[in-house]
Amino acid sequence: MQFNQSKNPFMKLSVTAALALVASFSVNAADVSGLWKWTTPGRNGGPERLYNLELKNQGEVLTGKIYTPNRTNETFSEVAIKNGKLNGSGIYFETVRTGRSGTNFIVTKYSGELAADKIVGTIETPGRDGTTQTSDWKVERNTTGKLLTGPIIQIKPGYDELGRKIVNETHFKELPVDEVEKFIAAHPDAIILDTRAPSEFAAGHLPKAQNHNLTDEATYKDVLAKLDKNKTYVVHSAAGHYRTVRALEYFEANGFKNAIALDGGYNAWAAAGKPTVK
Numbered sequence: 001m002q003f004n005q006s007k008n009p010f011m012k013l014s015v016t017a018a019l020a021l022v023a024s025f026s027v028n029a030a031d032v033s034g035l036w037k038w039t040t041p042g043r044n045g046g047p048e049r050l051y052n053l054e055l056k057n058q059g060e061v062l063t064g065k066i067y068t069p070n071r072t073n074e075t076f077s078e079v080a081i082k083n084g085k086l087n088g089s090g091i092y093f094e095t096v097r098t099g100r101s102g103t104n105f106i107v108t109k110y111s112g113e114l115a116a117d118k119i120v121g122t123i124e125t126p127g128r129d130g131t132t133q134t135s136d137w138k139v140e141r142n143t144t145g146k147l148l149t150g151p152i153i154q155i156k157p158g159y160d161e162l163g164r165k166i167v168n169e170t171h172f173k174e175l176p177v178d179e180v181e182k183f184i185a186a187h188p189d190a191i192i193l194d195t196r197a198p199s200e201f202a203a204g205h206l207p208k209a210q211n212h213n214l215t216d217e218a219t220y221k222d223v224l225a226k227l228d229k230n231k232t233y234v235v236h237s238a239a240g241h242y243r244t245v246r247a248l249e250y251f252e253a254n255g256f257k258n259a260i261a262l263d264g265g266y267n268a269w270a271a272a273g274k275p276t277v278k
Contacts (some may be wrong), residue, residue, distance in 0.1 A: 030089050030114050032057050035142035039150065040135075046161075049073060050150035053139065055084075062086045062093055071161045073150040081110075089114040091121070110137060117141040130199045164217075164242035170252040172235075174244075174263040177272045180234060183260060190232040195243040196266065204276045206236075206269060214243040221250060229256045236262035236269070 036053040052067035062084025067076035084093035092111045112121020119139040127133045142148060158167040168174055175183065184190060192209040194201055201211040212227070214220040214237070224247060227233075233256070237243035244261050251259050262269060270276055 030057075030086060032062070032086060032091065032114060032119075035145070035147070036119065036139045037142040037148055038137065038139045042153075047073065047151035047153055049153075050148055052076065052142065052147045055081075057084075057086045060086050062091065064093075066095055067147055069150060071155060072153045074152060076147065091119055112137055112139065126199075127197075160242060162242075165245050165249075166241040168245050168248055168261065170248045172248045172251060172259045172261060174240065174261040176263050177268050177274060180260065180262045180269075181274060184234060187232055187234075190234050191227075193227075193233045193235045193247065194266070195235065195237045195247055200238060200266075202278065204270065204278055205266065207275055207277050214246050220246050224250045224254075227256075229254060232258040234260055234262065236265045238265050239267050240265040 033056045034054075036055060037050060038053070039048040039050050042048050049069050050073065051069065053064065054067070055062060055064040057063075062081070064081050064084065065078045066081065067078050069076060079095050079097060081093040082096055085091075090111075091114055092109075094110070095108045097106050097108075106126055108126075109124040110121065111124075112119040117140060119137070121137045123135050123137045125133045125135070153161060155161055156163070158165060160166050184192065192206050194205050194209040194211045195214040196211070197213050197215045198211060201209075205211070212223050214223060220243075229251075233247075233251070235244055235247045235251075240261065240263055244265065248259065248261060250256075264271075
């Protein structure tokens, strides 16, 4: 059976509508598939850090991965993007990673507008203090067909990539989890000094711990100055790095006598199955 389109106005309207829909899709659906790149400023004046982004879109559905450079810019860790959407030239997706405590999730949101071979927008990252930090996001196509690396970052032994000291050179001992647990039991008046940010503390902490945030370079000494140097302290941070070392160095320089540190920090305590509270 054959239809005469000229004598069938409904069929004519349907064909016209279909063609209009196809034309609209062709205009509005951008092609973002492929590799992209962006950089962030170097820490403490060091070399830039280069990020790679791999995208694939099927209509409005956006999938892909972000390749984050390691501490020295030599290798990458990769994370799949979630909730990716492409609306005309508008791009949106999220990444989700486990927080340092191992019990919370950190959602970072990426949004921008595609123009030619560039994406310009913002990145929203939750801060340790519970606020949202927004930064500019300027992305360019990577036409090389391979992942790119930035300049190699030289890290001073005993320091992290931000130049923060992470090795304890004080006379205060760092004890493993089981020994710290015994110390706390034998010293019920000891103050468990949790040096992490409030959001980390809220996600889980040792029973009876006190939160004294030593994250901020500009304010941590003011926080420690309020402590009683005659008390006994059990100090820990997330992993026993710069915040623990800050406290121990301050204690040594200011006449604190009785303190130990939890080797491996809260992460080691939680991983060992020791009690925690929220």
